[in-house]
Amino acid sequence: MVTSLIRRMIQAAFVIFAMTLIVFIGINVIGNPVDILINPDLNQAERALVIKHLGLDQPLWSQYLSFIKGLMQGDFGDSFVYKRPALEVILERLPATLELALCAMVIAIVVGLPLGLYAGLYPERISSRLIMTGSILGFSLPTFWVGLMFILLFAVQLGWLPSNGRGETAMLFGTPWSFLTSDGISHLLLPALNLALFKTSLILRLTRAGVQEVIMQDFVKFARAKGLSQSRIILVHILKNLMIPVVTIIGLEFGSLIAFSVVTESIYGWPGMGKLIIDSINLLDRPVIVAYLMMMVILFVTLNFIIDICYTLLDPRVRLEGKG
Amino acid sequence: MLYSLTRRALTGSAILLFATSAVPAIAQEDTTLSIGMAAVITSLDPHEDSNSPNNATSRNIFDSLINRGGSAENKPQLATSWEVLDSTHWRFKLREGVKFHDGSTFDSEDVVASLLRARDKESKAFASYTRNIAEVTADGPNAVIVETTVADPMILNSLSRIRIISSDYADATVADFENGKAATGTGPFKFVSYTPGDRIELDRNDDYFAGPSEWSHVTIRMVPDNGGRLASLLAGDLDLIEALPAEGVDRVESSDGMHIIRGQSTRLVYLGMDVARDQTPFVTAKDGSALGTNPFKDERVRKALLMAINRDAIVDRVMRKNGTVADQFVAKGFFGHSEEVEKVAYDPEGARKLLADAGYPDGFAMTIHGPSGRYVNDSEVLQAAGQMFSRIGIDTKVEVLPWSVYSNKYSDGEYSLFLGSWGVNTGEVSNPALAIVAGRDAEKGTGRYNGSGINIPEVNALLDEATSTLEEAAREPLLKEVSKLVFNNNWLLPMHYENVVMGAKSNIIYKPRGDKYTLAYEVHNSAKSE
Numbered sequence: 098m099v100t101s102l103i104r105r106m107i108q109a110a111f112v113i114f115a116m117t118l119i120v121f122i123g124i125n126v127i128g129n130p131v132d133i134l135i136n137p138d139l140n141q142a143e144r145a146l147v148i149k150h151l152g153l154d155q156p157l158w159s160q161y162l163s164f165i166k167g168l169m170q171g172d173f174g175d176s177f178v179y180k181r182p183a184l185e186v187i188l189e190r191l192p193a194t195l196e197l198a199l200c201a202m203v204i205a206i207v208v209g210l211p212l213g214l215y216a217g218l219y220p221e222r223i224s225s226r227l228i229m230t231g232s233i234l235g236f237s238l239p240t241f242w243v244g245l246m247f248i249l250l251f252a253v254q255l256g257w258l259p260s261n262g263r264g265e266t267a268m269l270f271g272t273p274w275s276f277l278t279s280d281g282i283s284h285l286l287l288p289a290l291n292l293a294l295f296k297t298s299l300i301l302r303l304t305r306a307g308v309q310e311v312i313m314q315d316f317v318k319f320a321r322a323k324g325l326s327q328s329r330i331i332l333v334h335i336l337k338n339l340m341i342p343v344v345t346i347i348g349l350e351f352g353s354l355i356a357f358s359v360v361t362e363s364i365y366g367w368p369g370m371g372k373l374i375i376d377s378i379n380l381l382d383r384p385v386i387v388a389y390l391m392m393m394v395i396l397f398v399t400l401n402f403i404i405d406i407c408y409t410l411l412d413p414r415v416r417l418e419g420k421g
Numbered sequence: 422m423l424y425s426l427t428r429r430a431l432t433g434s435a436i437l438l439f440a441t442s443a444v445p446a447i448a449q450e451d452t453t454l455s456i457g458m459a460a461v462i463t464s465l466d467p468h469e470d471s472n473s474p475n476n477a478t479s480r481n482i483f484d485s486l487i488n489r490g491g492s493a494e495n496k497p498q499l500a501t502s503w504e505v506l507d508s509t510h511w512r513f514k515l516r517e518g519v520k521f522h523d524g525s526t527f528d529s530e531d532v533v534a535s536l537l538r539a540r541d542k543e544s545k546a547f548a549s550y551t552r553n554i555a556e557v558t559a560d561g562p563n564a565v566i567v568e569t570t571v572a573d574p575m576i577l578n579s580l581s582r583i584r585i586i587s588s589d590y591a592d593a594t595v596a597d598f599e600n601g602k603a604a605t606g607t608g609p610f611k612f613v614s615y616t617p618g619d620r621i622e623l624d625r626n627d628d629y630f631a632g633p634s635e636w637s638h639v640t641i642r643m644v645p646d647n648g649g650r651l652a653s654l655l656a657g658d659l660d661l662i663e664a665l666p667a668e669g670v671d672r673v674e675s676s677d678g679m680h681i682i683r684g685q686s687t688r689l690v691y692l693g694m695d696v697a698r699d700q701t702p703f704v705t706a707k708d709g710s711a712l713g714t715n716p717f718k719d720e721r722v723r724k725a726l727l728m729a730i731n732r733d734a735i736v737d738r739v740m741r742k743n744g745t746v747a748d749q750f751v752a753k754g755f756f757g758h759s760e761e762v763e764k765v766a767y768d769p770e771g772a773r774k775l776l777a778d779a780g781y782p783d784g785f786a787m788t789i790h791g792p793s794g795r796y797v798n799d800s801e802v803l804q805a806a807g808q809m810f811s812r813i814g815i816d817t818k819v820e821v822l823p824w825s826v827y828s829n830k831y832s833d834g835e836y837s838l839f840l841g842s843w844g845v846n847t848g849e850v851s852n853p854a855l856a857i858v859a860g861r862d863a864e865k866g867t868g869r870y871n872g873s874g875i876n877i878p879e880v881n882a883l884l885d886e887a888t889s890t891l892e893e894a895a896r897e898p899l900l901k902e903v904s905k906l907v908f909n910n911n912w913l914l915p916m917h918y919e920n921v922v923m924g925a926k927s928n929i930i931y932k933p934r935g936d937k938y939t940l941a942y943e944v945h946n947s948a949k950s951e
Contacts (some may be wrong), residue, residue, distance in 0.1 A: 252653075
């Protein structure tokens with residue numbers, strides 16, 4: 098397992114290296130950050146000073162080299178826009194995104210898995226058909242539209258929940274969290290539901306398909322013939338066997354929730370990382386973009402690794418060493 | 422139906438709330454104001470970055486020597502009066518008895534420290550305001566002398582931009598301001614907390630020298646998403662929002678508990694044309710062959726283009742009244758506005774004739790460029806203008822680009838006809854004229870955004886004189902002449918000034934400012950006595 102971890106880390110390092118190159122060159126192609134960042138009222142001499150201060154007077158390769166040099170010492174550089182270390186700017190947004198993603202994922206699993214199981218076990222019932230139809234809606238309605246509808250219904254018309262922002266926060270481990278206060282939870286609910294809708298449908302449909310596949314297999318028939326209780330058959334034999342694809346999806350979708358919940362964060366004014374990255378791209382804030390993408394590569398590599406460990410727990414036939 | 426019922430119930434209870442709280446307790450009752458800003462601030466350090474959201478926000482906590490009014494007029498704030506000693510020395514008398522939020526007394530040391538800190542910061546954000554400041558010296562505890570490198574007529578405006586911090590924090594870092602340690606000013610509100618990208622919480626400064634605010638607590642939310650900001654207003658979470666999106670205008674107008682607040686800003690949107698090159702890259706004959714000439718060099722063609730645009734219709738329909746038709750750099754009432762600028766009316770027939778006179782009876786073909794998402798409805802405005810050009814026989818293709826791609830290409834003059842804009846943040850003509858029509862001169866720093874390549878010796882000379890003349894009375898005719906020369910020769914095609922459009926609850930009274938700032942201290946509550 099350790100060798101597998103090391104191998105992945107080496108792979109990740111290569112991906113990160115390639116990505117920093119792409120971002121550096123890419124942003125250079127899009128435009129010059131200077132034209133966006135610098136106050137238009139400055140004259141040429143003052144512009145030159147600021148450009149020098151930002152390090153943008155150097156040729157690209159030398160900017161890249163000094164970036165790599167800083168990276169070796171754990172320094173991602175200062176954000177052009179916020180004038181603070183890029184990593185710090187990103188990390189202070191991390192808790193907000195993390196709790197939103199976790200909350201959405203919990204909703205998706207708690208709702209999606211049982212409903213999918215039910216729909217798979219009793220496909221003929223009307224309620225199952227309703228669930229499946231509903232899941233199509235969850236799939237196909239665009240997130241931003243549903244988000245706005247939620248706001249219109251729950252915040253504007255009914256006035257039950259706040260429309261925007263993070264609400265009151267409480268400190269835990271030195272960072273503010275919304276889920277620790279009732280006001281925070283009321284703010285968290287709508288964006289989490291909005292994000293969870295698509296994921297719920299995905300998990301639901303995957304679970305249902307898995308159930309229908311597994312239920313036909315011989316070991317289920319045998320278990321039934323042996324006289325095992327229905328709940329044991331479902332919980333141990335069926336559920337465990339259909340979990341591999343579901344766990345894969347949960348892991349990957351969790352990653353994408355953290356990395357790409359831009360739309361929901363924008364609509365609900367949730368001060369998370371998704372919003373930050375879009376703003377940074379628009380402002381060509383290169384240090385933040387690079388640091389963010391590096392974090393995301395590491396995040397996905399780590400998630401994949403955790404998924405693989407879950408495989409071995411779910412299915413003893415899977416061995417990490419044998420896989421590439 | 423359900424909607425309007427809850428709405429009414431909500432505002433009913435809101436009014437009741439204000440009514441009960443407005444009983445004798447003078448200015449000490451609890452009143453909370455929530456403002457929805459349309460942009461995100463990048464720093465709470467008032468000297469780190471100079472952009473509208475930052476500068477507007479810092480005014481809640483900090484004061485300046487000079488108070489800039491809504492029409493860009495200079496009024497006393499921390500300086501009570503000032504006098505010109507000679508062409509490069511100004512003496513400012515400071516307000517006495519003013520205290521910082523931490524209890525320390527404000528004096529000349531703080532002014533010296535603040536002005537020098539703004540000048541010497543590595544970000545150089547305030548360089549355009551501090552570049553002429555040679556030295557600042559205390560003249561006793563209650564006066565300062567500012568020495569400028571050259572005679573600078575804009576020094577009062579410049580000083581109105583620089584916030585005064587306590588000299589104790591002259592060496593404070595950006596982080597010190599953002600965690601509140603150094604964020605102690607003399608302004609109407611005290612710092613409570615700041616969540617980057619989300620909100621700033623402020624408490625009233627009961628000892629504010631100009632009298633305490635009507636609001637005991639202010640929350641400034643940063644909600645750049647149009648839909649989200651509108652929804653928060655409709656849901657009653659916010660009392661006042663900036664930049665009410667066009668799709669929300671009807672909704673807010675028809676609702677009982679809310680109203681729209683409109684005002685004119687000093688942001689001019691214009692069309693620039695390449696008037697420098699003999700052949701311009703994006704203009705061809707209709708069959709795609711080279712034209713041989715640059716039609717924009719002919720004044721008649723420029724005028725024909727302006728006559729072709731129905732600016733009233735653009736303001737009315739494309740901008741949905743969120744703009745006012747412009748004829749020159751600044752609107753009437755601002756410094757340097759000229760009455761002698763001839764207004765050009767919409768006249769497509771006349772435009773065709775002018776084109777024919779200029780030697781283009783069949784028109785020509787061109788591609789025009791503009792940004793998307795930078796100015797209010799920018800791409801829609803450009804498309805509308807493109808269609809109107811086509812109607813007078815100029816085949817027009819419209820290309821819009823993201824701002825990050827567009828910005829340096831247009832300022833470098835790569836396009837033939839382009840949409841540009843300038844926020845006239847000094848409220849007078851020299852600021853836009855120096856940037857967008859003065860001849861480009863790296864040494865003097867003029868014409869940085871002159872993407873049209875305009876270079877008129879007469880205008881350059883007038884601007885040179887205006888920027889070194891201290892007496893307002895002598896400066897004004899110079900700037901009026903600049904306006905007249907530029908717009909009567911159609912060197913730029915003025916489109917409109919963007920309007921300030923805000924949405925608010927009915928009890929909120931606010932007079933929008935030319936610089937588009939939303940200042941909590943200037944927001945009033947009609948549910949109170951007046």
